[in-house]
Amino acid sequence: MSVIAVERIKLFSTRSPWWCMIIAAVLTVGLSALFLGLAPSEQKLHATITDTQGGAQLSQMVIMVMAALAITTEYRFGTIRTSFQAVPQRAALLLGKTFVVAMLSGLIGVIASFGAWAIGDLVNSSANLAIDSAAEWRLLAGRGLIFALSAVIAVAVGALIRQSAGAIVILLVWPLLVEQLVQLIPKVGDDLNRWAPFTNANSFLFQGQDVGAGGGPGDATSYAMGPWWALLYFAGWAAALMTIALVSASKRDA
Amino acid sequence: MIEAKGLTKRYGATVAVDNLSFEVKPGRVTGFLGPNGAGKSTTMRMILGLDTPTSGEVTIDGQRYRDLHRPLTKVGALLDAKWVHPNRSARSHLRWMAASNKLPKSSVDKALDMVGLTSVANKRAGAFSLGMSQRLGIAGALLGDPEVLLFDEPVNGLDPEGIVWIRTFMHRLADEGRTVLVSSHLLSEMALTAEDLVVIGRGKLIAQSTTQEFVDRASGTTVKVRTPQLDQFAGVLNEQHLATRIEDVEDQGKVLFVEGDLTTDQIGEAAAAHGIVLHELTLQRGSLEQAFMQMTGDSVEYHAHEEIAAVTSLDAPDAAEVAAGPKEDN
Structure with a gap:
C-alpha cells in the first residue's frame, strides 16, 4: 500500500500535524486535571468518569482542523498536483490520506480520553473513578472511534472545499453551532437535532453514562437510536461525505 | 512520444485550448512556444491528466496518463517549482514522491545529486531561492528516470547561470534519447534550447516544424x-x-x-x-x-x-x- 507510505511521509514531514496532535491530547488531559483538581470538595465526591472528559470536544475540533489541513494545504501549495501526477488514481491516494489521518486521530482520541481519565483519577482521590461498566469503556475507548470518523469527515470537507479557512469554518460551525441552533426551528427542530451527525457521535459516547457532578449531555433524554446504531449512523455520514469528495476529486481539474 | 489529437479545453465560454494536434518526438528537445495565456500550461496539465480535456485526447506512447502504472517512471514533469510544501525538506518531498511509485530510496539521493542539492537536502523547501526550487522540481521530474520529460517555463525568473544550466541539462536529457517538451514564451530562449517547435497562440496550433525551419521562415x-x-x-x-x-x-x-x-x-x-x-x-x-x-x-x-x-x-x-x-x- 504505497499510498499509505506516501501519506505517512507527508504528514510526518511537516510540523503542524505534530502540534495539532500534541495540543489535542494536552487539552483533554489538562482540562480534566483542572476540572477535577479545582472542583469544590462537595463536587469532587460525586465526580464520575464523564467529568474527566470535558476537554475532549475541544480536542476533537483541533483534530478536525488537523485533518482538514492535511488536504487543504495540498491545494494551497499545489502539492496536490504533484500528488496526482505521482498517483493518477486520485481516489486511492485520497483514501490513503484519509486512512493515515483517521488512524492517527483515533490514536490521539484514545490517548486523550484515557489520559484525561488517569489524571482525573490522580487528582481526585475522593471519588471512585474506576472503569467498571461497559458504558464507561464505550465512553473512553469510543472516543478514538469518534475522533477517527470526525477526521474522515474533515478530510472529505477539506477535499470538497479545497481551502483551509472555508473548510475549518464549516467544520467548527457545524457541530458547535448549526446542530444546536436547528433546535430553535419550530416543530422539526428537535428531530433535526436528534438526527444530526455530531449529535449522534455524542449520543454514542454519552448514552447511559453517569453524568455525575457536572451534569451534561449524558442526561439528555431524547436519543434517536441506541449508542451503537448512533455510531453506525455517524460512520454513514462520514462514508457518504467521503464518497462525494472522492467522486468530486476524480472529476474536477486538480 | 507525446501525441495530442484534437485537444480542446473550455472553461465556460472561454476556449483555452482549441482543437490542438501535435506530436513530440523522442531524442529531441521540443519547444512549446506561445505568448502568455496561449494555453501552454493548460495543455501540459492535460498531458499529465490533471485537467480533463473537454474533447480530444493526449497520449504518451499510446497511453493516457491516468492509465499509466507508476507514472513517474514514464513521465517526469516540472510544471511549477513552487508546488512544494514550504515546511517540508527537499529530501522529504522527494521521499514521498519516490514512495508513491515504489522507487528505491537511493533514487532520492541520486536525483538530489544530479541537480546539485545534496548539501541543502534537509533544509525546508520554503527557504529555497527560485533557482533552487527549480532544481528541486527537476529532481522530482528525474526521480523515476522517465523517458518523457515536461518542463513548463523552466527558465522563468532564473539568473543567467541557471538558464545555461537548464539549457545544457535539457540537451543532455534529449541526447540520452528522452522525449523533452519545454514550454516558453521566450522565442530567443527556445531558439537556443529546442530542436523542434510546436507554436500555439490562443490555444490553436500555429506551426509545428524544426526550429531551423521556423527561424528561416521567420x-x-x-x-x-x-x-x-x-x-x-x-x-x-x-x-x-x-x-x-x-x-x-x-x-x-x-x-x-x-x-x-x-x-x-x-x-x-x-x-x-x-x-x-x-x-x-x-x-x-x-x-x-x-x-x-x-x-x-x-x-x-x-x-x-x-x-x-x-x-x-x-x-x-x-x-x-x-x-x-x-x-x-x-
Missing part, C-alpha cells in the same frame, strides 16, 4: 514581388540561383517571394533587364520576436481583422505576410 529579409509575369520572373531568378517561393496571398493572388537577404534594388534591376512588369516590390524584414508576435498576435485577431491585415500588409513593408504563410497550414 527571420532574415525576403523580397515580395507581385507581377503578372510570375512564372517567367521566377524562372529568371532561378536561373540566377536565387531561392524563390510562390504563395497564395489572400486578395492578392499568387505572390513571389525571393529569399536570401537580397535588396529591392537587385530584384528591381533584374526585372528591368528582362522587361518584367512589377506591381509591387517590397522588402520584408522580420526578427524572430516580430515574426512570433505577428504569428501569434495574428491568430488572436485573425478572424476579426482578416481583410484589414491583408490591406495593411501593402502599406507596411515589414513581414506581415511571413505570418500569413505558415498560418495557412492549419
Whole structure:
C-alpha cells in the first residue's frame, strides 16, 4: 500500500500535524486535571468518569482542523498536483490520506480520553473513578472511534472545499453551532437535532453514562437510536461525505 | 512520444485550448512556444491528466496518463517549482514522491545529486531561492528516470547561470534519447534550447516544424514581388540561383517571394533587364520576436481583422505576410 507510505511521509514531514496532535491530547488531559483538581470538595465526591472528559470536544475540533489541513494545504501549495501526477488514481491516494489521518486521530482520541481519565483519577482521590461498566469503556475507548470518523469527515470537507479557512469554518460551525441552533426551528427542530451527525457521535459516547457532578449531555433524554446504531449512523455520514469528495476529486481539474 | 489529437479545453465560454494536434518526438528537445495565456500550461496539465480535456485526447506512447502504472517512471514533469510544501525538506518531498511509485530510496539521493542539492537536502523547501526550487522540481521530474520529460517555463525568473544550466541539462536529457517538451514564451530562449517547435497562440496550433525551419521562415529579409509575369520572373531568378517561393496571398493572388537577404534594388534591376512588369516590390524584414508576435498576435485577431491585415500588409513593408504563410497550414 504505497499510498499509505506516501501519506505517512507527508504528514510526518511537516510540523503542524505534530502540534495539532500534541495540543489535542494536552487539552483533554489538562482540562480534566483542572476540572477535577479545582472542583469544590462537595463536587469532587460525586465526580464520575464523564467529568474527566470535558476537554475532549475541544480536542476533537483541533483534530478536525488537523485533518482538514492535511488536504487543504495540498491545494494551497499545489502539492496536490504533484500528488496526482505521482498517483493518477486520485481516489486511492485520497483514501490513503484519509486512512493515515483517521488512524492517527483515533490514536490521539484514545490517548486523550484515557489520559484525561488517569489524571482525573490522580487528582481526585475522593471519588471512585474506576472503569467498571461497559458504558464507561464505550465512553473512553469510543472516543478514538469518534475522533477517527470526525477526521474522515474533515478530510472529505477539506477535499470538497479545497481551502483551509472555508473548510475549518464549516467544520467548527457545524457541530458547535448549526446542530444546536436547528433546535430553535419550530416543530422539526428537535428531530433535526436528534438526527444530526455530531449529535449522534455524542449520543454514542454519552448514552447511559453517569453524568455525575457536572451534569451534561449524558442526561439528555431524547436519543434517536441506541449508542451503537448512533455510531453506525455517524460512520454513514462520514462514508457518504467521503464518497462525494472522492467522486468530486476524480472529476474536477486538480 | 507525446501525441495530442484534437485537444480542446473550455472553461465556460472561454476556449483555452482549441482543437490542438501535435506530436513530440523522442531524442529531441521540443519547444512549446506561445505568448502568455496561449494555453501552454493548460495543455501540459492535460498531458499529465490533471485537467480533463473537454474533447480530444493526449497520449504518451499510446497511453493516457491516468492509465499509466507508476507514472513517474514514464513521465517526469516540472510544471511549477513552487508546488512544494514550504515546511517540508527537499529530501522529504522527494521521499514521498519516490514512495508513491515504489522507487528505491537511493533514487532520492541520486536525483538530489544530479541537480546539485545534496548539501541543502534537509533544509525546508520554503527557504529555497527560485533557482533552487527549480532544481528541486527537476529532481522530482528525474526521480523515476522517465523517458518523457515536461518542463513548463523552466527558465522563468532564473539568473543567467541557471538558464545555461537548464539549457545544457535539457540537451543532455534529449541526447540520452528522452522525449523533452519545454514550454516558453521566450522565442530567443527556445531558439537556443529546442530542436523542434510546436507554436500555439490562443490555444490553436500555429506551426509545428524544426526550429531551423521556423527561424528561416521567420527571420532574415525576403523580397515580395507581385507581377503578372510570375512564372517567367521566377524562372529568371532561378536561373540566377536565387531561392524563390510562390504563395497564395489572400486578395492578392499568387505572390513571389525571393529569399536570401537580397535588396529591392537587385530584384528591381533584374526585372528591368528582362522587361518584367512589377506591381509591387517590397522588402520584408522580420526578427524572430516580430515574426512570433505577428504569428501569434495574428491568430488572436485573425478572424476579426482578416481583410484589414491583408490591406495593411501593402502599406507596411515589414513581414506581415511571413505570418500569413505558415498560418495557412492549419
